[in-house]
Amino acid sequence: MSRQLFGTDGIRGKAGEPPLDKPTAFALGAALGHWAKGQSSDPKVLLGMDTRESGHWLAEAVAAGLVSAGVEPHFAGLLTTPGVAYNTKHGPYVAGVMISASHNPYEDNGLKVFDHSGFKLPDAQELALETEILRIRETAIVLPLTLPLHEELANHYLEFLSSTFPHSLAGLRIVLDCAHGAASYLAPRLFTQLGATVITVANQPDGRNINAGVGALHTDYLRDAVLANNADLGVAFDGDADRALFMTGTGVRVDGDAVLLICARYLKAQGQLDGNIVVATVMSNFGLEVALRHEGITLDRAAVGDKYVQEEMIRSGSVLGGEQSGHILFPKHATTGDGMLTALRLLEAVVTSGKSLDQLCVGFEVFPQLLVNVRIARKMPIEFIPAVQAKIAECETAFAGNGRVLVRFSGTEPLARVMVEGDDLEKVKHHAHAIAATLEAELGVK
Numbered sequence: 453m454s455r456q457l458f459g460t461d462g463i464r465g466k467a468g469e470p471p472l473d474k475p476t477a478f479a480l481g482a483a484l485g486h487w488a489k490g491q492s493s494d495p496k497v498l499l500g501m502d503t504r505e506s507g508h509w510l511a512e513a514v515a516a517g518l519v520s521a522g523v524e525p526h527f528a529g530l531l532t533t534p535g536v537a538y539n540t541k542h543g544p545y546v547a548g549v550m551i552s553a554s555h556n557p558y559e560d561n562g563l564k565v566f567d568h569s570g571f572k573l574p575d576a577q578e579l580a581l582e583t584e585i586l587r588i589r590e591t592a593i594v595l596p597l598t599l600p601l602h603e604e605l606a607n608h609y610l611e612f613l614s615s616t617f618p619h620s621l622a623g624l625r626i627v628l629d630c631a632h633g634a635a636s637y638l639a640p641r642l643f644t645q646l647g648a649t650v651i652t653v654a655n656q657p658d659g660r661n662i663n664a665g666v667g668a669l670h671t672d673y674l675r676d677a678v679l680a681n682n683a684d685l686g687v688a689f690d691g692d693a694d695r696a697l698f699m700t701g702t703g704v705r706v707d708g709d710a711v712l713l714i715c716a717r718y719l720k721a722q723g724q725l726d727g728n729i730v731v732a733t734v735m736s737n738f739g740l741e742v743a744l745r746h747e748g749i750t751l752d753r754a755a756v757g758d759k760y761v762q763e764e765m766i767r768s769g770s771v772l773g774g775e776q777s778g779h780i781l782f783p784k785h786a787t788t789g790d791g792m793l794t795a796l797r798l799l800e801a802v803v804t805s806g807k808s809l810d811q812l813c814v815g816f817e818v819f820p821q822l823l824v825n826v827r828i829a830r831k832m833p834i835e836f837i838p839a840v841q842a843k844i845a846e847c848e849t850a851f852a853g854n855g856r857v858l859v860r861f862s863g864t865e866p867l868a869r870v871m872v873e874g875d876d877l878e879k880v881k882h883h884a885h886a887i888a889a890t891l892e893a894e895l896g897v898k
Contacts, residue, residue: 462564467506481517505659541570631667696791731773
């Protein structure tokens with residue numbers, strides 16, 4: 453059965469419009485409540501949200517649905533996505549619901565559901581919930597509901613994060629760009645308590661300014677703040693703080709690939725990089741693969757999406773994985789990506805090595821990359837197109853292990869995407885356009 457509500461990261465959409473309207477949110481709460489009652493004789497469900505103006509009424513609608521099913525909702529208020537996942541796992545909760553659209557603009561919102569394990573619900577369970585949600589929302593009547601705030605849940609989460617960092621940040625000057633989002637009040641508390649001198653920017657949420665020109669998607673803002681404040685480094689979170697990007701003291705952007713390299717080196721030196729394997733996605737730069745290879749570390753690649761990275765990590769037994777976008781997974785600490793946890797792990801490498809973030813990035817050469825989109829009339833497996841296969845083989849031979857090519861189809865548009873990376877920009881351009889031209893000849897619009 454095809455899905456109508458759940459996507460790869462919960463239910464997303466424009467707040468106030470289906471599927472992010474009050475009847476659907478109420479129906480999610482009711483359906484989740486019915487499921488929860490089958491899991492416990494006294495079920496409780498945790499709700500948390502980011503700073504979007506639609507968060508409160510969505511939380512009230514979900515809670516009303518839970519109450520209608522005889523389930524007690526606990527409202528954490530402003531909390532990060534990983535904070536909801538942590539408290540769901542370690543608290544008396546059958547499930548947790550995070551109300552956020554992550555890095556999207558304020559007009560959007562979303563409903564992401566975790567079970568007691570702290571992981572997102574399996575696909576089969578989401579599909580079963582969806583069937584019931586669609587039935588319930590046809591007759592849903594959402595009554596006003598007051599939600600008491602459980603402030604202790606944010607404290608529990610911050611205490612957990614602090615417990616993973618047995619060091620001091622004294623002497624470090626750090627800029628935190630909180631994206632006017634879920635980290636706005638939590639991140640400054642955490643890093644100040646650990647001893648850092650903290651300069652906080654983009655931490656004045658008004659319900660509409662989340663991610664607006666700030667945060668992980670707009671790191672120029674962080675760079676300017678780091679340089680203006682003569683800081684040692686900077687951290688930029690996204691709206692729900694499940695990922696983070698960084699800035700060195702000299703204004704060099706540090707993305708998820710560089711974070712993976714720094715953390716892999718540190719964990720290996722500590723004897724904690726099980727199997728000497730790191731998992732990234734097919735989009736991570738080839739320079740990461742080369743740098744890890746020099747350290748005796750294998751890079752395994754998964755499809756784009758933290759879900760697929762996590763699956764590959766479980767398969768390979770890896771303790772470190774993530775995406776170029778800054779969504780990093782440390783399964784020994786958490787069940788989901790966590791921007792503040794990632795910052796702590798990176799800072800652990802800084803503090804214990806006595807090196808700056810600039811120095812820790814040494815040895816990571818970002819290979820030239822070119823992405824070419826080709827509009828096509830039809831899709832067919834690349835392995836069934838000999839002319840394209842021949843051009844790909846020609847590219848791989850030309851780079852002789854110092855480059856790679858990736859050809860894939862867009863899941864939402866009539867496009868083929870050709871990505872070529874290598875140690876020579878002119879060769880990258882030549883082969884990317886040659887493969888693209890062949891694809892256009894074979895599958896293009898006539």
